[in-house]
Amino acid sequence: MDLLRVPVLGAFLRWRHARTALQSAALLLAVLILLDGWFGPQLAPRNLAGVIPWVHWRGFVVLALLVVGNLFCMACPFMLPRRLAKRLLPARWNWPAALASKWLAVGLLVVFFWAYEAFSLWASPWLTAWVAGAYFLGAFVVDGFFRGAAFCRYVCPIGQFHFVNGMVSPFEVRVREPEVCRSCATKDCIRGRYADPVTGANPVAGVNSVAGVNPVAAAGWSGRPLRPDPITGRLALAGASVADRTSPSRDRIPSSGRARGRAGLIQGGCELALYLPRKEGNLDCTFCMECIHACPHDNVGILARSPLRDLTTGGVRAGVGRIRSRPDLAALALLLVFAAFLNAFGMVEPVFRLQAWAAGLLGISSRAGFLLLFFGMGLILLPLLLTGVTAWLSRFLAGPSSGGQGSAGQRDAAQRDAGQSAAGQRDAEPTDGGGTHGLVARASRYAWGLVPLGFGMWTAHYVHHLLIGGLTVVPVIQQYLRDLGIPSGEPGWGRGAMVPEGWLFPLELLFLQGGLLVSLLATWRIAQQTEGPRRRALRAFAPWALLATSLAGAGIWLLLQPMEMRGTFFAPGL
Amino acid sequence: MTPSPAPTRPRFMVPVVLLSLAALLSVTGCRGDGSGELRGIRMDVAIAPTPPVVGPSRVVVTLTDGDGAAVTGADLRLEGTMTHAGMVPVIRAASPDGGGRYRVDDFEFTMGGDWILRAHVSFPDGRAGILEREVRVVSAPDR
Numbered sequence: 001m002d003l004l005r006v007p008v009l010g011a012f013l014r015w016r017h018a019r020t021a022l023q024s025a026a027l028l029l030a031v032l033i034l035l036d037g038w039f040g041p042q043l044a045p046r047n048l049a050g051v052i053p054w055v056h057w058r059g060f061v062v063l064a065l066l067v068v069g070n071l072f073c074m075a076c077p078f079m080l081p082r083r084l085a086k087r088l089l090p091a092r093w094n095w096p097a098a099l100a101s102k103w104l105a106v107g108l109l110v111v112f113f114w115a116y117e118a119f120s121l122w123a124s125p126w127l128t129a130w131v132a133g134a135y136f137l138g139a140f141v142v143d144g145f146f147r148g149a150a151f152c153r154y155v156c157p158i159g160q161f162h163f164v165n166g167m168v169s170p171f172e173v174r175v176r177e178p179e180v181c182r183s184c185a186t187k188d189c190i191r192g193r194y195a196d197p198v199t200g201a202n203p204v205a206g207v208n209s210v211a212g213v214n215p216v217a218a219a220g221w222s223g224r225p226l227r228p229d230p231i232t233g234r235l236a237l238a239g240a241s242v243a244d245r246t247s248p249s250r251d252r253i254p255s256s257g258r259a260r261g262r263a264g265l266i267q268g269g270c271e272l273a274l275y276l277p278r279k280e281g282n283l284d285c286t287f288c289m290e291c292i293h294a295c296p297h298d299n300v301g302i303l304a305r306s307p308l309r310d311l312t313t314g315g316v317r318a319g320v321g322r323i324r325s326r327p328d329l330a331a332l333a334l335l336l337v338f339a340a341f342l343n344a345f346g347m348v349e350p351v352f353r354l355q356a357w358a359a360g361l362l363g364i365s366s367r368a369g370f371l372l373l374f375f376g377m378g379l380i381l382l383p384l385l386l387t388g389v390t391a392w393l394s395r396f397l398a399g400p401s402s403g404g405q406g407s408a409g410q411r412d413a414a415q416r417d418a419g420q421s422a423a424g425q426r427d428a429e430p431t432d433g434g435g436t437h438g439l440v441a442r443a444s445r446y447a448w449g450l451v452p453l454g455f456g457m458w459t460a461h462y463v464h465h466l467l468i469g470g471l472t473v474v475p476v477i478q479q480y481l482r483d484l485g486i487p488s489g490e491p492g493w494g495r496g497a498m499v500p501e502g503w504l505f506p507l508e509l510l511f512l513q514g515g516l517l518v519s520l521l522a523t524w525r526i527a528q529q530t531e532g533p534r535r536r537a538l539r540a541f542a543p544w545a546l547l548a549t550s551l552a553g554a555g556i557w558l559l560l561q562p563m564e565m566r567g568t569f570f571a572p573g574l
Numbered sequence: 575m576t577p578s579p580a581p582t583r584p585r586f587m588v589p590v591v592l593l594s595l596a597a598l599l600s601v602t603g604c605r606g607d608g609s610g611e612l613r614g615i616r617m618d619v620a621i622a623p624t625p626p627v628v629g630p631s632r633v634v635v636t637l638t639d640g641d642g643a644a645v646t647g648a649d650l651r652l653e654g655t656m657t658h659a660g661m662v663p664v665i666r667a668a669s670p671d672g673g674g675r676y677r678v679d680d681f682e683f684t685m686g687g688d689w690i691l692r693a694h695v696s697f698p699d700g701r702a703g704i705l706e707r708e709v710r711v712v713s714a715p716d717r
Contacts, residue, residue: 043655043690050659123657123688349686349713469660493653496662562628562713565658565687 003068003171003302004292013302016267016293022075030077030132036480037129048480049125051473053132059466061162062459069169069302070162073152073286078139082151085144095150102328105160106335112157113339114375117346118368123565149271152286159286164336165455166282167310167448168518171302173285173292174276180299181277189276189291189300192269267294270319276300278318281310283329311448311522314529323445330444334383337447337454341554342378344461348561390543391443398531398540445530446544449523453548456515457555460508467504471495508559516552520545612703614640617693619707626683626711633681635693637674637705644674651694652678654709656687668693686713 004010012018029052037049044050057072064071085091121127135156142151152159175181186193270276270291272284279285292300316322323329345351355374364370475491482488499507527541528534618636633652637645648670655663664684668676676693683689689709696702 044657044659045655045661045663047659054658055660120657122659465660469662472660472662493663493665496660562686564711564713565656565661565685 001304002176005301013289014292019074019289020080023077023080026075027077027080030136034129034132037125037132040125040480042125044123044125045472046476046479047125048473048476049128049132050123051469051476053128054122055465055469056473058462059470062165062455062462063466065162065165065169065455066459067170069171069173069282070166070285070287073159073162074288076159076286078135078151078156079288081136082139082143085140089144091144091147093146095146095148095154099154102154102160102326102332104154105157106328106331108155109157109160109332109335109339110375110379113343113379114371116343117375118371148273149286149288153272153284160332161336163283163285164333164451165458166285168307168452168455168515169282170304170307172282172305172310173287173289173300173302174279174305176299176301176303178277180297184297184299186296187275188267188269188294188296190269190273192265192290193267193294193296195264195266269294273319275318278316280313280315280317280320283310283317284319307452307518308522308525311451312525312529314445314526323448324441325444327440327444330447333447333451333454334387335379336458337450337551338379338383340454340457340461341551341558342375344457344555344558345378347563347565348558349564350561352564386547387443387447388439390547391439391446393543394446394540395437395439395442397542398536446523446526449519449526449544450548450551452518452522453512453515453551453555456512456518456552459511459515460555460559463511464504464508467498467507468501469496470498505559509556512552512555512559516548519548523548612695612701612705615645615695615705616640617705617707619691619709621709626689626709628683628686628711628713631681631683633668633678633691634671635668635676635678635691637676637693637695646670646672646674647697648676649696650676652676652681653692653694654681654683654689655692656685656689658687661685683711686711 002010004013015021033049033052036047040047040049044054061072115121119127121131135158138155139151142155143149268290271288272286274285274291276291276295287302292302314323320326320329355370358374359365359370362370362373364373472495474495475493478488478491482491523544524537524541527537527544531537531540616638618638620634620636622632635650635652637648637650639645650668650670651665652668653663653665655661662684664682666678666681668678671677687710689711691707691709693705693707694702695705
């Protein structure tokens with residue numbers, strides 16, 4: 001299924017201003033939230049900045065990821081002022097190589113999760129508005145000075161949440177027919193599409209046959225202006241050949257995009273360096289649809305897929321590299337998995353007792369200080385310890401020589417699982433072949449199996465809030481309009497739940513258990529790809545299955561606890 | 575794919591956005607919390623059982639003026655809301671109990687955590703406003 005082929009929806013998404021339209025609506029809503037957060041009543045249930053971000057936005061984000069994909073990056077309002085920044089500011093620096101990984105984003109996420117509890121962001125419309133304002137400012141400054149989408153790729157904490165959990169989504173932006181890409185010489189999907197340097201018109205799409213080939217494409221045009229040879233009249237290529245630009249490195253920001261001074265650019269390409277023919281999955285994909293609009297062959301769609309492929313592909317991915325060689329990505333994934341549980345931990349009475357006891361034992365009276373310790377342990381030490389022990393046990397049980405290319409049997413098993421077919425070059429490419437003998441490489445490979453479980457917990461938590469309080473936005477908006485002098489009827493403050501309360505626990509359990517199931521399937525497939533023989537794969541799989549099941553058990557215990565919304569006053573006893 | 579002319583960027587987009595933002599800012603203004611004309615009136619709250627637990631409770635609100643004298647004759651509606659958005663508030667009308675006390679016998683705390691009790695007070699002379707007090711409610715009685 002291709003969403004671009006769905007009646008009405010497909011036509012809207014193919015419209016080159018679709019994203020701008022969505023972003024504009026989101027920007028308007030964001031401005032209202034900012035204004036109410038800064039100037040409105042400072043009671044979260046009565047303020048748009050209290051209700052919409054922490055009840056509706058979080059709930060709809062996870063539902064969108066579950067049902068479609070990264071729709072909230074598609075409609076991101078931070079990107080509109082950022083477009084202005086690209087015009088006003090130089091936007092010519094390359095993102096520093098030392099920061100060209102996810103470690104910065106990991107750090108920012110840890111800070112965010114700590115601040116969320118330490119400052120009770122969920123209870124403060126004023127602080128919430130400032131956090132949103134900081135995102136606007138961050139996107140403006142970072143992408144105003146650095147090329148491409150550096151803010152999205154390396155900084156934005158919200159984006160990282162979407163990227164990782166989007167790996168579970170049922171849709172993906174990818175090429176329809178790989179053969180078409182092999183014959184494409186212009187690679188507009190990543191370099192952008194330029195006006196014909198001679199006529200100034202939008203260039204004709206390339207054709208595969210020699211006779212009908214686009215002369216611009218055939219010249220190996222690199223995007224730089226072509227000049228007619230004064231003697232022969234033939235177009236002369238200026239600059240590097242196409243071959244030099246068809247395999248962008250993981251860290252290179254493409255030279256296309258809406259850089260200031262890039263004359264003739266009609267449509268930007270992917271600013272996150274996701275070269276479409278080699279793009280695999282939703283990691284780092286903002287669903288911006290630049291590639292869809294840039295492709296002259298109409299060969300990019302939003303296609304249905306199995307999330308298991310995204311979670312288990314071990315081969316080289318465009319813009320990402322090889323998953324097992326990216327401990328920063330694995331750290332990001334593990335952080336989000338453990339944060340899903342820790343975030344919910346902070347809402348139950350037994351944990352408050354534990355916190356009060358621990359604070360007393362350690363003699364810490366500052367709530368922020370105690371939470372710093374608590375989150376440092378819960379988001380850094382505990383994941384390191386648990387995944388380290390699990391990876392060691394997995395390697396120990398799997399036995400020696402469980403990594404590398406391994407035996408022919410291992411290669412055959414890996415290729416079978418990668419789904420090699422007649423069309424198969426693309427399917428065969430992601431074959432992993434192992435290489436997970438080291439603990440870090442092993443943990444970096446298997447960590448992705450836990451992502452669905454983490455996503456299940458996030459979904460259970462956020463959908464809970466959406467379903468029990470989704471309708472409270474109605475009286476909030478009514479009161480907002482009344483305060484502005486606009487008649488809106490008497491606010492019905494008794495509105496709240498969208499479903500009967502008895503539905504909540506079964507739904508939460510469904511999300512959590514569904515996440516566990518997908519996690520076990522994904523982890524088993526990873527084990528088959530990396531270990532080969534069934535018995536070895538089973539032994540390598542077992543410790544990770546135990547970790548996932550234990551986390552799910554902790555999640556069920558959490559869901560059964562009475563919820564307490566604490567943290568805004570009464571510092572004694574935390 | 576047929577060639578199409580290079581699209582132009584709408585030049586008016588930036589000023590329209592800025593003007594719209596300015597308009598929004600000017601009409602939004604300040605939305606107050608409604609503490610209104612009750613300066614000088616103090617509110618004390620007594621809740622049974624103590625400490626407050628999830629479930630039905632008796633809440634007695636005592637209003638006194640700056641001199642400590644009881645404030646009588648008020649119409650009082652008690653609203654309980656939590657600090658987290660998405661919670662349905664509990665709203666009950668209070669009955670005068672003499673001596674500046676106003677009682678609610680069936681106030682239901684629906685969840686443990688941090689609550690804000692808001693007394694919507696109005697007088698026959700037209701004065702009205704909201705007084706607030708913070709309360710922590712536990713899920714189960716402390717052992």
